[in-house]
Amino acid sequence: MQFLFPVFAVVGAAAAAIPIALHMLRRAPTKDMPFSLVRFLKPSQPKMTKRSKIEHWPLMLLRIIAVLIIGAAFGRPYWEAIIPLDQQKGAGEAVTILLDTSASMGRSGIVDQIPETVRNVVAELDSTDQLTVIQYSDIIRTVISREKWQTSTDAERGALIEGVVDNYVPDQMGTDTGTAMRLAGEALSQESRESGTVSTRRLVVITDFQRGSNLDALKSGDWPDNVEVDLNIIEPESKGNAGISFVRDRRLDRTRIRVTSAGDSVQQEFKLQPFDAQGNNVGQAVSVSVAPGQRRTILLPATDPQSKAIVSGIELSGDEQDFDNLIELPAVENPIVRVGHVGPVNVNDPESMRYYLQRVLDGNQERDVEVVDLLKEDGVLLPVPDDVRLVVCTADVPEGLLASLKGLLDRAGTVLVAAPDVKTVESVSTLLPDGVTVTEADVDEYAMLGQVDFGHPLFSMFSEARFSDFSGIQFWKHRNLDFPREDSSKGDWEVIAKFDTGLPAIVDTRSGDSGSVLVMATGWHPSDSQLALSSRFPALLTRLLTLASPVNSDQIMQSTGDTIRPGELVASAEWTMILPDETTVTAAQVLTENQESSGRTDTVDSPEALLQASFRLTEPGRYQITGIVDGEPASIAMIASLSSAESRTERLPDGQLEAFGIGTLKQTDAEDADQEGSAAADMGQKNATEIEKQQQWWRICLLVGLSLLVVESLWASAIDKKRQQLEAAG
Structure with missing residues (x-):
């Protein structure tokens, strides 16, 4: 008899000494009997003339046997079962090959090693062995089923294997190794167990075992004890990799390019080459330096400043592994945007709002912005062009432009009114809700912004604590905007920023077909405020431009x-x-x-x-x-x-699967392990855990041990009762 956990059997044998020690202890008298004749004698300790003898040795023996049997039950005993191969009717090995076809397997040198690796695994099989071949990436495909293999001749089997290796092509998806191993291992354990003609079960995994592999499915649940894993790791010709992916900056509605370098990379200098929808290069390549194991995010322009060509994608150069070096970018809806302006046209006057507006728009890194003056210096009015989605008013709006601005609002456009005086707001009263009044506010020294609605799209990008402080901006002058309260309840307007006095600073009104009129109670020129000199001003105008004329059309981003x-x-x-x-x-x-x-x-x-x-x-x-x-x-x-995880091509540690409780037979150790286990395989010896599960002697041992304890309790109770009766009679 053998034990699956012999330490418990040893503990049980040691515990069997406890009943012996207890039975050798001398029981002290339970009752003192006075004798008058020895009352005046001097008390002394009794001298032992012989050793303690064991009392009730049959009961002691019963207790020892009970402890030994219970200890053996916890040791999980079993009888070795050795079955010669000639007694196994057609028993063979069940093998499943998991072949990785993810994008990272497209690295140089890996595809060339796949045919030899697969053929070596198949060459070790006997005619009675069962084989299944599964390809996996983010999806799992069975290319050779067990039934197909068993019903094929030797020649047909060879053709099946050649078909697998000849048609092997990595796809463009991620690597879900954990799910593939879990499903294949459970199927291998269950199917071969039901067949009853399998001696061993082996799962052969052929993969590059890169760090981007998803192993989450192996972190929970136990791996089948009767399934051995043979891990075959395919190495590329050269280590290292760099990949690119796009990252949507939702606060600014723009796309950033992220370059990721694997931890085992050697190359650190790369170039990013934009290209258009036809695949032609756009502008000059941008140099970027990324250290091994690091990543870097940069912002590229949506158009080429010289050719005005739209950038549709980015290609990474300088990396030997090119499977993840190209990405498509969201289509740019408005690469060159035009902004209308009503007010002074002198762009060189630092006392005017146009001066600061022009400098913010000229500094836009993402696309070209052209300012169109709707009110010319000679008084000529220019209707709002159809491609203009935003108009900024920094002075009185002539009556002749109101109809054109109304048409802009009907096209879901935006009008920003930065009021340097009361007259400017009154000039656009027809675009505002009825009943709006405006007066010059009485400012004591200066006012500050006291409340900002960070839930509004204009201010949502400032919602983080490090950006949300507007209290440092001082306003020397501002207007008092009074909007009808009943229209606010209807949703016609809302105050999105207030001064510290509680008066509105910025009001957003709805007009036309989803059009919006933003009214500022002050200007940003130096005579009114410090707003134009604040670091928040360029970000506010850029955000307003993005909301009025989005960089990208509404597109869905997915992974292969x-x-x-x-x-x-x-x-x-x-x-x-x-x-x-x-x-x-x-x-x-x-x-x-x-x-x-x-x-x-x-x-x-x-x-x-x-x-x-x-x-x-x-x-x-x-x-x-x-x-x-x-x-x-x-x-x-x-x-x-492609999932950015595929770019992490450095190899996982050798003990990664062992950390999940999966015993592996690595490629380099396969021959030694086969030699060590050849004797047991020739005798057809079964796995110890499998034998113990089939025999389940521990159940019998535990039942017998508990039964003996019940008998022991009844016997000890009867002895104790008899002793008490004798003492009472004496």
Whole structure:
């Protein structure tokens, strides 16, 4: 007999000495009997003439046996089962090959090693062995099933393997090693157990084992005890990697480019080359330096300052591994933006608001901004151009421009009125709610901003504590804006900033078809305030420009491997989608593929089914989804990019799987382990844990031990009762 946990059996044997010690203790008299004849004798200690003898030795023996049996139960005993191979009817080894096809496997030298690695694993198999081949990345695909392997001849099996290695091509998705191992391990354990003709089970994982691999599925739950993992790590020809990804700056509505360098990289100097929609280079490449294991984020212009070409993507150069060196960027909706202005046209007068407006707009790093004067120096009025989405008024607005400004608001445009005096606000009264009055405020020395609505889009970018302090800006003059209270309850206007006196500083009014008129109770020129000299001023104007004329159109950002429901995105069951390779798929085609993959034989093409049809993004690039909503076409743009985790190509530590409780047979140790276990394999010896689980002797031992303790308790109780009766009779 063997023990799965022999330490408990040893503890039980040591505990068996306790009943012996207890039985050898001399029981002291429980009652003193006085004798008159010895009353006057001097007391003395009794002398022992012989050693203590064991009392009730049958009871002691019963207790010892009970302790030994219970200790053996916790030791999990089992009888070794050695079954010669000639008695195993067709028993063989069950093997599953997990073949990594994620994007990082496209590094130089890895693909060339895949055929030899797969063939070496298959060459070790016997004719009775069972084989399954699974490819995985973010998705799992069975390329050779166990049933297909078992029903194939030797020649057919060879053709199957050659088909796997010849058609091996890494995809453009991430690496979910944990889920693939968990599902394959459980299936291997369950299927081979049910077959009853398997001696051992082995999971062969062929992967680059890079740090970007997702192993979360292995962190919970126990790994099957009867499944051994054979980890084959494929090394690239050269170490190191750098990749790029885009990061949306939601506060400023712009895209930043992030360059990530792997921890084992050697190269530190790279270049970023913008290109247009046709793939042509735009402008000069931008140099960037990134240390190994670090990342750097930079902001690139949306257009080339010289050619005015729109940047559609970025390519990284200077990196030997190019699988993650190219990304598509969100389409720029307004690369060159025009801003209308009503007021003084002299851009060189530091006492005017136009002077500071021009300098902020000229300093925009993302796109070119052109200021269009709607009121010329000679008094000629220019209607608001159709491509202008923002007009800034820093002086009285002529009556002849009001209709043009009203048309801008009807096109969901924005008008900013920075009032240097009462007359400026009165000149745009037709654009404001009825009943608005304005007077010059009485300012004692200066006023400050006392309350700012950081929930409003204009100020949301300042919501963090380090940006939210506006108290340092002093206002020497301002106007008193009085809006009708009943219109505020209707949502026609709201105060988004107040002075410390409680008077409105900035009011946002709604006008036209989602148009907005922002009224400032003061100007930013030096005679009114310090606003133009504040660090908050450029950020405020840039934010207003972005809200009025967004840099990027509304696009959905996804990663390859994600699953989407195009019908729900466009709220239409009649949808089509253009893929990055310019092929088109329809809702009916995708739904049919969904039903076939789920094994359904009936076809359901109801509007609900078409709306919920799912599509997996397997290619990086641009997707265009078009549908019909209320009889009108609706379209949504989407960009899928490679997960940034794939750029972390440095190898995981050797003991990573052991940390999850998974015993591995590494590629370098495979031959030694095979030699050490050859004797046991020849005899067909079963795994100790598996044998113990089948025999379950611990249940019997525990039941017998507890039964003996019950008998012991009854026996000891009877002895104690008899002793008490004798003492009472004496």
